[in-house]
Amino acid sequence: MVAEALACLVLVPVVAACLALVLPGRWRWLAVAAGLLPLPLAMAWLTGELGREGLITVAVAGFEAPLGIVWRLDGLSAVLVWLNIIIALLVGLHAAAHYPADKLNGFRFWPLWLLLSGAMNALLLSADLFNLFVTLELVTLAAIGLLVVDRKPQAMRAAVRYLLLALLGSLFYLLGVALVYGQTGTLDLYQAAGVLQPDLLGHTALVLMTVGLLVKAAIFPLHGWLPAAHGNAPGPVSAVLSAMVVKVAVYLVWRLWLWLAGDWAIPAGLTMLGLLGALAIVYGSLQALVQQRVKMIVAYSTVAQLGYLMLLFPLLGLVAFQATSYHLLSHGLAKAAMFLAAANLLTRLGTDQLGDLRGADRRMPLDVFTLALAGVSILGLPPSGGFIAKWLMLQTALAQGGWLWVGVILVGGLLAAAYLFRVLAVLCARPVACPELPVSGKADQLTSLVALGLALAALAAGFVPAPVLKLLATAWPLGGAP
């Protein structure tokens, strides 16, 4: 049963993607529904199992590692799979308003959307370094396909840049994987963990793989491709790019450093990664502060927020792990909400230039409200998931006397306040003239409500963190240090 449920997470969306390609017209809706709706059911059942077992591993088709491929579901991947499913469904609902499956642009959009969500699940379940490479490529390619689905010139340019850099990153990663395979004779991450030695080759492999992944994760200073790509993509695609696609790359860096090289004791490397994160927070926030378009501000905010995920390395510990993972989750929800709300503003008002958005709160109150609500979580103010994450991060940083990290976390919050309130102040300003909008249709209301729902979910995460944190704790590999 477990194996079937895991297979369902991966195969159902992928098969549906193929169906969406071949089925005609309205039947495509059916493929889309069949590809996404069973996912939460399967995952709910699997989460129950995981709660009992603590860890689920399945050898695909009965071949054990090192020969075969192993799927592995632990607390961390479970949380990310959940995020992926929620994003695929809710953001998909938003996308349904702009990409009707029976129209041409829907035909372009939905197969890629389904493929992306299936590939993401496969990536999160993979325990095998080469498999991870394949799924990561699939995720990247599907994402780039989605990025250009509207065929806008700016998006095309951004996509080419993203593609080239992502391929470069993949090369680095693959080189590292080859080294690991040469050293250990296995591609299974968890088998290699005990065998790979922290010698020159081992370190080289780790560094190569990490650099490759940091490009895909857009961690400062390798973030160059992100703002243009996330800022110019169609609304739902921006949301999924920021909420999931870059996150899985960070997730893989975590897997490498804490699982593969968990007992290597390389404090300099950990601090280095933490410093990159700190620079990302400061640099991304400052850039967000000077951007002139709402979507670019939100995109640079992603650059900054990804930095917090890197703080896990210097703060290393169970609570820091829970905190950063929870940050990943709540940022995913809040950022998706923000991008969707920004996309609604862009679609209905025809622009997202800050200067032209004065008085938008009168015309589109719900979307402005969503931006503000999601902002609460991004700022790390209570009550929100972002606040819980920030509280826990500060708690470990203070307990370790890491004043640098305390400072970075707090300054990041203040800078986030600066760039978000800059947007809100313009949106609430009184315009010189304020032409009435055409009455909003059903589709417009739906898109606004979806964005609001995601923002509310980010706030709700502030009230019920306990079960998620408990699930995460079962995945922590390095013992119960504070």
Added chain:
Amino acid sequence: MTEWLLFWLPLAVVLVSALAGLGIFIAGEHRPILRVSLNLAAALAKVVLVGIMGLLVMAGQVPEFNFALLPGLDFKLRADSLSMLFAVLSAVLWLVTTIYAVAYLERARDRARFFGFFSLCVTATMGIAMAGNLLTFFIFYELLTLTTWPLVVHNGNRESFAGARSYLVHTLGASVFLLVGIIWLYQLTGGQDFIAGGYLGELGLDQYHSLRIVFWLLVIGFGVKAALFPLHAWLPRAMVAPAPVSALLHAVAVVKAGAFGLVRLVEDIYGFELVQTLGLDLPLLLLASFTIVYGSVLALFQTDIKKRLAYSTVSQVSYITLGVAIGGPIAAIGGMVHLVHQGLMKITLFFCAGIFANLLGVKKIDQLDGIGRRLPWTSLCFTIGALGMIGLPPVAGFVSKWYLGAGAVAVGREWVILVLLASTLLNAAYFLPLIKRIWLNEPARAWPAEIDASRLEVFGLVGATLATTGVAVGVGLFAGHPLSPLSWVTGIVTDYFP
């Protein structure tokens, strides 16, 4: 049944205005009758619920709502007698201010947004009043910052954004200090409830250094909202907000939240004994004293009515801090009772200033000449409020000053009397010229911007003002009555200084 009531009542008291806020957003701009009735119904319901809770607390019960966010991190709402003091004040003044604001904003735009956030702001205030531990306090304290921002920018012009920016820079900056201080305390002791006499007493000498640092972190965190010098600069700038907002901000919500936090800090977290042992009481006392004189001196130089009132608030709110920093039961009574008394008098003054500005366009002090003949009732209320601020019996302000002075003498800090005296003289110096202008000067030919207000509008505006004036005089006149704030505070203080 009682168990159930004691558990859910605190949450209901907090949430009733939040639900009203959501309802107001949904009702929107174009259904004013639904919106206003929803607002008034919620305000009335809140007064009733707070009343029930007050009766329960008086009967010795402790209503408490508890929800564990994480092991060791509790979201806790609890009504002790100090909470009730603040809760009753907020609930009653919310009702009055709502009536006033409905009349005041009759001709304004964006009313749904305004009243929605107004209700949320009261939710935050109520949460601060009932917070049972520091985490809960912080949650509502930050919520207050966020929900007041749309109120400050309400007019949507350049000045209001500048004022709002200054407000955010100060409050969010302070929240950083507050958060670090709170997490540090959680490291030292775990998440403990507020308790009379403080819970840090058992910590050993080796922690005293940390405790001193944490104390100042928290003083900065609370001091910004309490407008303690040198963290007060946002307050006069936030005067760009509409009058009902200024009134509520100054009398109940923001400024009082900070002052209430300082009271909690000294009395319920550290305990006065520990504050004294750590040698922190004198610096705090000096800071409060300086703020009192400084605010009054600056008030003298303001030509704008609301600005003068704002600096007067800077000065008057520090009486509360002064009261808890002097030490000893009598001064503590003076400080805590001023929480209520200052609220009543200041809201009256702001209501009056709002009426002058709204009906006649009078915003500057030199435009006040002879306004007593045009608006006699409002002018009377303004005069009573101002005299109360100066400390003239029988208005409420006198009672506070009396207790503060007597308390200072009781613990041998006679010099505080000089501060009170200086402040009283300065209060007189900046309020009496206004009163003279109002009643004795000849009116100008025409008022700056007179509007033709409907009878209902005037009734709402002046009625609310008369109500707060009446209460401000009443609590001073009947200070000995068992239900007066003074008696209630005396009851609280006997818990702290047995």
